[in-house]
Amino acid sequence: MTHKIVVVYQSLLGIYGDRGNAMVLTKRLTWRGIDAELVMVEPGDPVPADGLIYLLGGGEDWAQIAAVKALEADQGLHKGLDAGGLLFAVCAGYQLCxxxxTVGDNEEVFPGLGLLDVETRRGDVRAVGEILTRWTKPDGSSSYLTGFENHGGFTTLGSDATPFAKVEVGIGNGTDGFDGATQGNVVATYPHGPILPRNPELADYLLERALGQALDPLLRDEVNAEHKQLRAERLHIVRTTKNRAEQTR
Structure with a gap:
């Protein structure tokens, strides 16, 4: 069986390199000997209802509106989630779920997909810069996630949505001290980076959740060593930046 990693509307929701998230998911499956296919779907193409993981990335206001209209008309994403597929949504992809x-200076309100019990409105400031969050995993342990956020919307969670990670540096949702939300088969977050190349532990979590099984550790020393070094550097930079900002207040 070949598992489909589906990038939804790259031309609309792909301005921050979020396709890299799909590439990481696909590669981490094939490295383990699991058949995987990267599927690119553009507006006008049917969204396959048999995807393992669907990805929505970042985009501009007009792109969000166009994406929602196309997805509602197609219904393939909805069918895929109903069939057990997992959706990973980033930034604009998070908001439209x-x-x-709202979009534009007049903050015109547009309906989203209704997949998450959240509402997004324009914030007092624009969130731009490195973000560091602490993600609590299902087993109760926690891990730091790094990324880059660039969004003007602040997101408020309703009672049916659960915060994804606690913000230590940055803004995230902007309203509750957290970043992102989870609900049902949807996992959403604000950081780009892309976030999964920066945080392969999160990539494996998404894969395990979508597959419904644990994955063997990846024994690729050269990849693991390089990631460990880059991760240490990113954590050092974001923490140093935070300390400097606090000292100048």
């Missing part, structure tokens, strides 16, 4: 979001 909610009940509604």
């Amino acid at each position: 909610g009940h509604s979001f």
Whole structure:
């Protein structure tokens, strides 16, 4: 069986290199000897209902509106989630999964896909820069996640959505001290980077959740060593930047 990693509307929701998230998911499956296929779907193409993981990335206001209209008309994503597929949504992709979001200087409200019990409205400041969050995993342990956020919307969670990670540096949702949300088969977050190349532990979590099984550790010393070094550097930089900002207040 070949598992489909589906990038939804790259031309609309791909301005921050979020396709890299799909590449990481596909590669980490094939490295383990699991058949995987990277599927690119553009507006007008049917979204396959048999995807393992679907990905929505970042985009501009008009792109969010166009993506919602196309996805509602197609219904393939909805069918895929109903069939057990997992959706990983980033930034604009996160916002359009909610009940509604605003665009433009007049903050016109547009309906979202309703996959998450969240609402997004324009914030007081724009969130731009490195973000560091602490993600609590299902087993109760925790891990730091690094990324880059660039969004003007602040997101408020309703009672059916659960915060994804606690913000230590950055803004995230902007309203509750957390970043992202999870609900049902949807995992959403603000950071780009892309986030999964930066945080392969999160990539494996998504794969394990979608597959419904634990994965063997990847024994690739050269990849693991390089990632460990880059991760240490990113954590050092974001923490140093935070300390400097606090000292100048």
